Amino acid sequence: MRSIGYACKIYGPPGWTLRSLTLKTASRDRLVEVTKENLATLRKIFGYNTDVGVRLFRISSDVVPLATHPEAMFDWRRECRAELDETAAALARSGQRVSMHPGQYTVLNSPDAGVAERSVADLVYHASFLDAIGAPEDARIVLHVGGKYGNAAAAVGRFRQRYKKLPKAVRRRLVLENDEHNFAIDVVIGLCRELGCPAIMDVFHHSINPAPEGDEADWLREAAATWRGVAGMPKIHYSQQLRGGRPGMHSQTITAREFVRWYKTLPDILFDIMLEVKDKNRSALKCIYSVQKSLPRARLTEKWARYKYSVLERSPSHYRRIREYLKADKPQALGFYDLLEEAMAAEITAGHAVTAVEHVWGYVKNQATEAERRRYEKGVAALRTSTNALPGLKKSLGRLAEKYGQEYLVNSMYFTL
Numbered sequence: 001m002r003s004i005g006y007a008c009k010i011y012g013p014p015g016w017t018l019r020s021l022t023l024k025t026a027s028r029d030r031l032v033e034v035t036k037e038n039l040a041t042l043r044k045i046f047g048y049n050t051d052v053g054v055r056l057f058r059i060s061s062d063v064v065p066l067a068t069h070p071e072a073m074f075d076w077r078r079e080c081r082a083e084l085d086e087t088a089a090a091l092a093r094s095g096q097r098v099s100m101h102p103g104q105y106t107v108l109n110s111p112d113a114g115v116a117e118r119s120v121a122d123l124v125y126h127a128s129f130l131d132a133i134g135a136p137e138d139a140r141i142v143l144h145v146g147g148k149y150g151n152a153a154a155a156v157g158r159f160r161q162r163y164k165k166l167p168k169a170v171r172r173r174l175v176l177e178n179d180e181h182n183f184a185i186d187v188v189i190g191l192c193r194e195l196g197c198p199a200i201m202d203v204f205h206h207s208i209n210p211a212p213e214g215d216e217a218d219w220l221r222e223a224a225a226t227w228r229g230v231a232g233m234p235k236i237h238y239s240q241q242l243r244g245g246r247p248g249m250h251s252q253t254i255t256a257r258e259f260v261r262w263y264k265t266l267p268d269i270l271f272d273i274m275l276e277v278k279d280k281n282r283s284a285l286k287c288i289y290s291v292q293k294s295l296p297r298a299r300l301t302e303k304w305a306r307y308k309y310s311v312l313e314r315s316p317s318h319y320r321r322i323r324e325y326l327k328a329d330k331p332q333a334l335g336f337y338d339l340l341e342e343a344m345a346a347e348i349t350a351g352h353a354v355t356a357v358e359h360v361w362g363y364v365k366n367q368a369t370e371a372e373r374r375r376y377e378k379g380v381a382a383l384r385t386s387t388n389a390l391p392g393l394k395k396s397l398g399r400l401a402e403k404y405g406q407e408y409l410v411n412s413m414y415f416t417l
Contacts, residue, residue, distance in 0.1 A: 005056025088134030138232030318343035
């Protein structure tokens with residue numbers, strides 16, 4: 001069975017954002033405190049993923065703030081040992097496959113020796129973190145080959161030499177990915193065969209920077225072959241072009257029908273599919289549901305409950321159409337998401353926004369104080385003339401929902417879309 005997952009962040013539950021530190025604020029005590037909080041957040045994400053059926057997740061590199069900065073380093077493995085052990089237990093219970101993907105400044109083949117040295121240190125950190133949370137060997141570190149720097153052959157040569165000198169703990173987790181500007185999938189697979197390293201094919205990057213010969217399915221088979229004899233199922237990265245954005249910019253959300261069309265073209269090989277998209281878990285669930293042959297109605301009604309007021313403030317007609325659609329004998333995920341995506345593409349107008357706000361206010365109005373009521377009425381009056389008032393009003397309503405224990409609202413998308 002193919003798993004579909006998302007990267008680094010989660011949208012929806014309040015207070016589930018990883019915290020960061022600047023060098024100026026990174027005292028030892030603060031580094032320890034924030035790392036422990038981030039590990040707690042990571043455990044909550046593992047639990048959420050288990051609950052909703054997501055079995056593939058990329059862990060952010062920033063769980064340990066400033067992990068390899070020479071002026072902020074601390075012994076996070078010792079200082080956070082108990083929390084790391086708790087995270088390892090949570091990961092084991094979840095059964096999820098995890099990965100990490102160092103950022104753009106981790107460039108192993110850089111002609112700058114200092115950059116290369118720091119890149120090695122960053123890769124060592126990522127491997128150490130995965131080891132510290134007990135991640136099995138199918139938990140991989142994804143890396144691009146790097147830049148060409150005017151001489152592609154020399155750039156590949158530097159990568160080859162430095163790869164061979166990496167600690168074994170790094171090499172046993174490393175996988176290489178094609179990119180949209182420099183090294184296409186044919187070069188990456190050739191290098192992987194030579195080094196005994198698996199390859200991940202990013203199909204979006206391939207569409208922008210394709211190999212000279214062969215189609216996507218051919219290269220997917222070639223990439224899958226590099227995983228033979230190593231731990232883990234082959235992986236693919238998938239994303240869609242942001243409409244109106246420069247080529248290569250990831251979309252805000254995955255269009256379900258486009259994803260399903262692509263999914264049906266995959267060769268008869270099992271892959272794990274990592275989505276690279278701005279709305280993270282929202283798109284992951286959309287894609288998971290859309291490719292399931294049989295989906296309980298309850299799953300779609302749960303999703304509808306989270307989106308309904310975001311739809312209402314954009315398109316009351318879609319709000320009614322979706323409600324009717326979900327009353328059908330066997331509502332299909334694709335039909336639901338077609339309507340939802342149409343609705344979410346509409347502009348928010350003041351009149352529709354007021355309608356949604358009034359529905360939301362109905363959950364807390366009987367508990368609100370007189371001061372809170374006056375503040376709400378003032379916000380609605382401003383909203384009737386301009387949607388500029390909407391963010392502040394939503395923020396106020398969000399606080400009231402939390403204050404008065406309205407979990408239905410707190411867990412909705414209304415305050416985050």
